Amino acid sequence: MSHKSMKATISGLLAAVTISSIGCTHAGPSLGIFAVPIPVTPYLQDKKEDQFWEHERYDRVPILGPITSGGPAVALDPPSDDEIIRTLERSHHVEGGFPFLHEVQRNNVRIRKDLIADYVDPVRVYPLIGPAQLHHAHYKCTVTFSETKRIGWPVPHTLEDQEVVEVLYIDHNHLHMVGDVDTGVASNY
Numbered sequence: 001m002s003h004k005s006m007k008a009t010i011s012g013l014l015a016a017v018t019i020s021s022i023g024c025t026h027a028g029p030s031l032g033i034f035a036v037p038i039p040v041t042p043y044l045q046d047k048k049e050d051q052f053w054e055h056e057r058y059d060r061v062p063i064l065g066p067i068t069s070g071g072p073a074v075a076l077d078p079p080s081d082d083e084i085i086r087t088l089e090r091s092h093h094v095e096g097g098f099p100f101l102h103e104v105q106r107n108n109v110r111i112r113k114d115l116i117a118d119y120v121d122p123v124r125v126y127p128l129i130g131p132a133q134l135h136h137a138h139y140k141c142t143v144t145f146s147e148t149k150r151i152g153w154p155v156p157h158t159l160e161d162q163e164v165v166e167v168l169y170i171d172h173n174h175l176h177m178v179g180d181v182d183t184g185v186a187s188n189y
Contacts, residue, residue: 050086058083063129063175073120075137078113079170084141085109087168100152106164109145116140116169123178131179137172 067073079087097103121134143166149159 054086058086061174063132063177064135065176066178067120067133067176073118073135073176075115075118075135076172076174078115079139079141079172081111083170084111084113084143084168087141087170088143088166091168097149102152103150105148105150106145107148109143112142112144114140114142120176126175129175130177132175132177135174135176139170139172141168141170142166143168 062076116138118137119135121136123131123133125131145164145166147161147164151157151159
């Protein structure tokens, strides 16, 4: 074999090795069409994050210790501003709108929270919890704001409402354990 043909063969092998090693190498089983990434819109991603946020903070019922005898049975904290605004957006199905088509802005937001009712139900046995009392707290939340809507299609125009008043009713319920409470922690006594 001549020197030129040997050099061409080695160059060809090096080129083949270099080209085949560029990028990610496939190792493992093939997923076929499922190996192609599918884009997810930011709308769906934001919706899932909001669902988790609300589940984590507002959808669970806390179980508190027993109500002490003679002590006041007062409710937990009133609804947070975040919870009120999220409830308002969920009830109107608008969270800012669609850019350049229908945009909504709320400015000068004022929130007033009034406790309507605060009462405790009699003792009842709840599955997986045991004997407990359900504590109800009902709030009337009045949200006052100025709203600007910018509509971009079919005829671009802006609508301004300087004094919008929305009333929301939010219930905060939690449980109080009754009797000898077993916390599940072993004592050293």
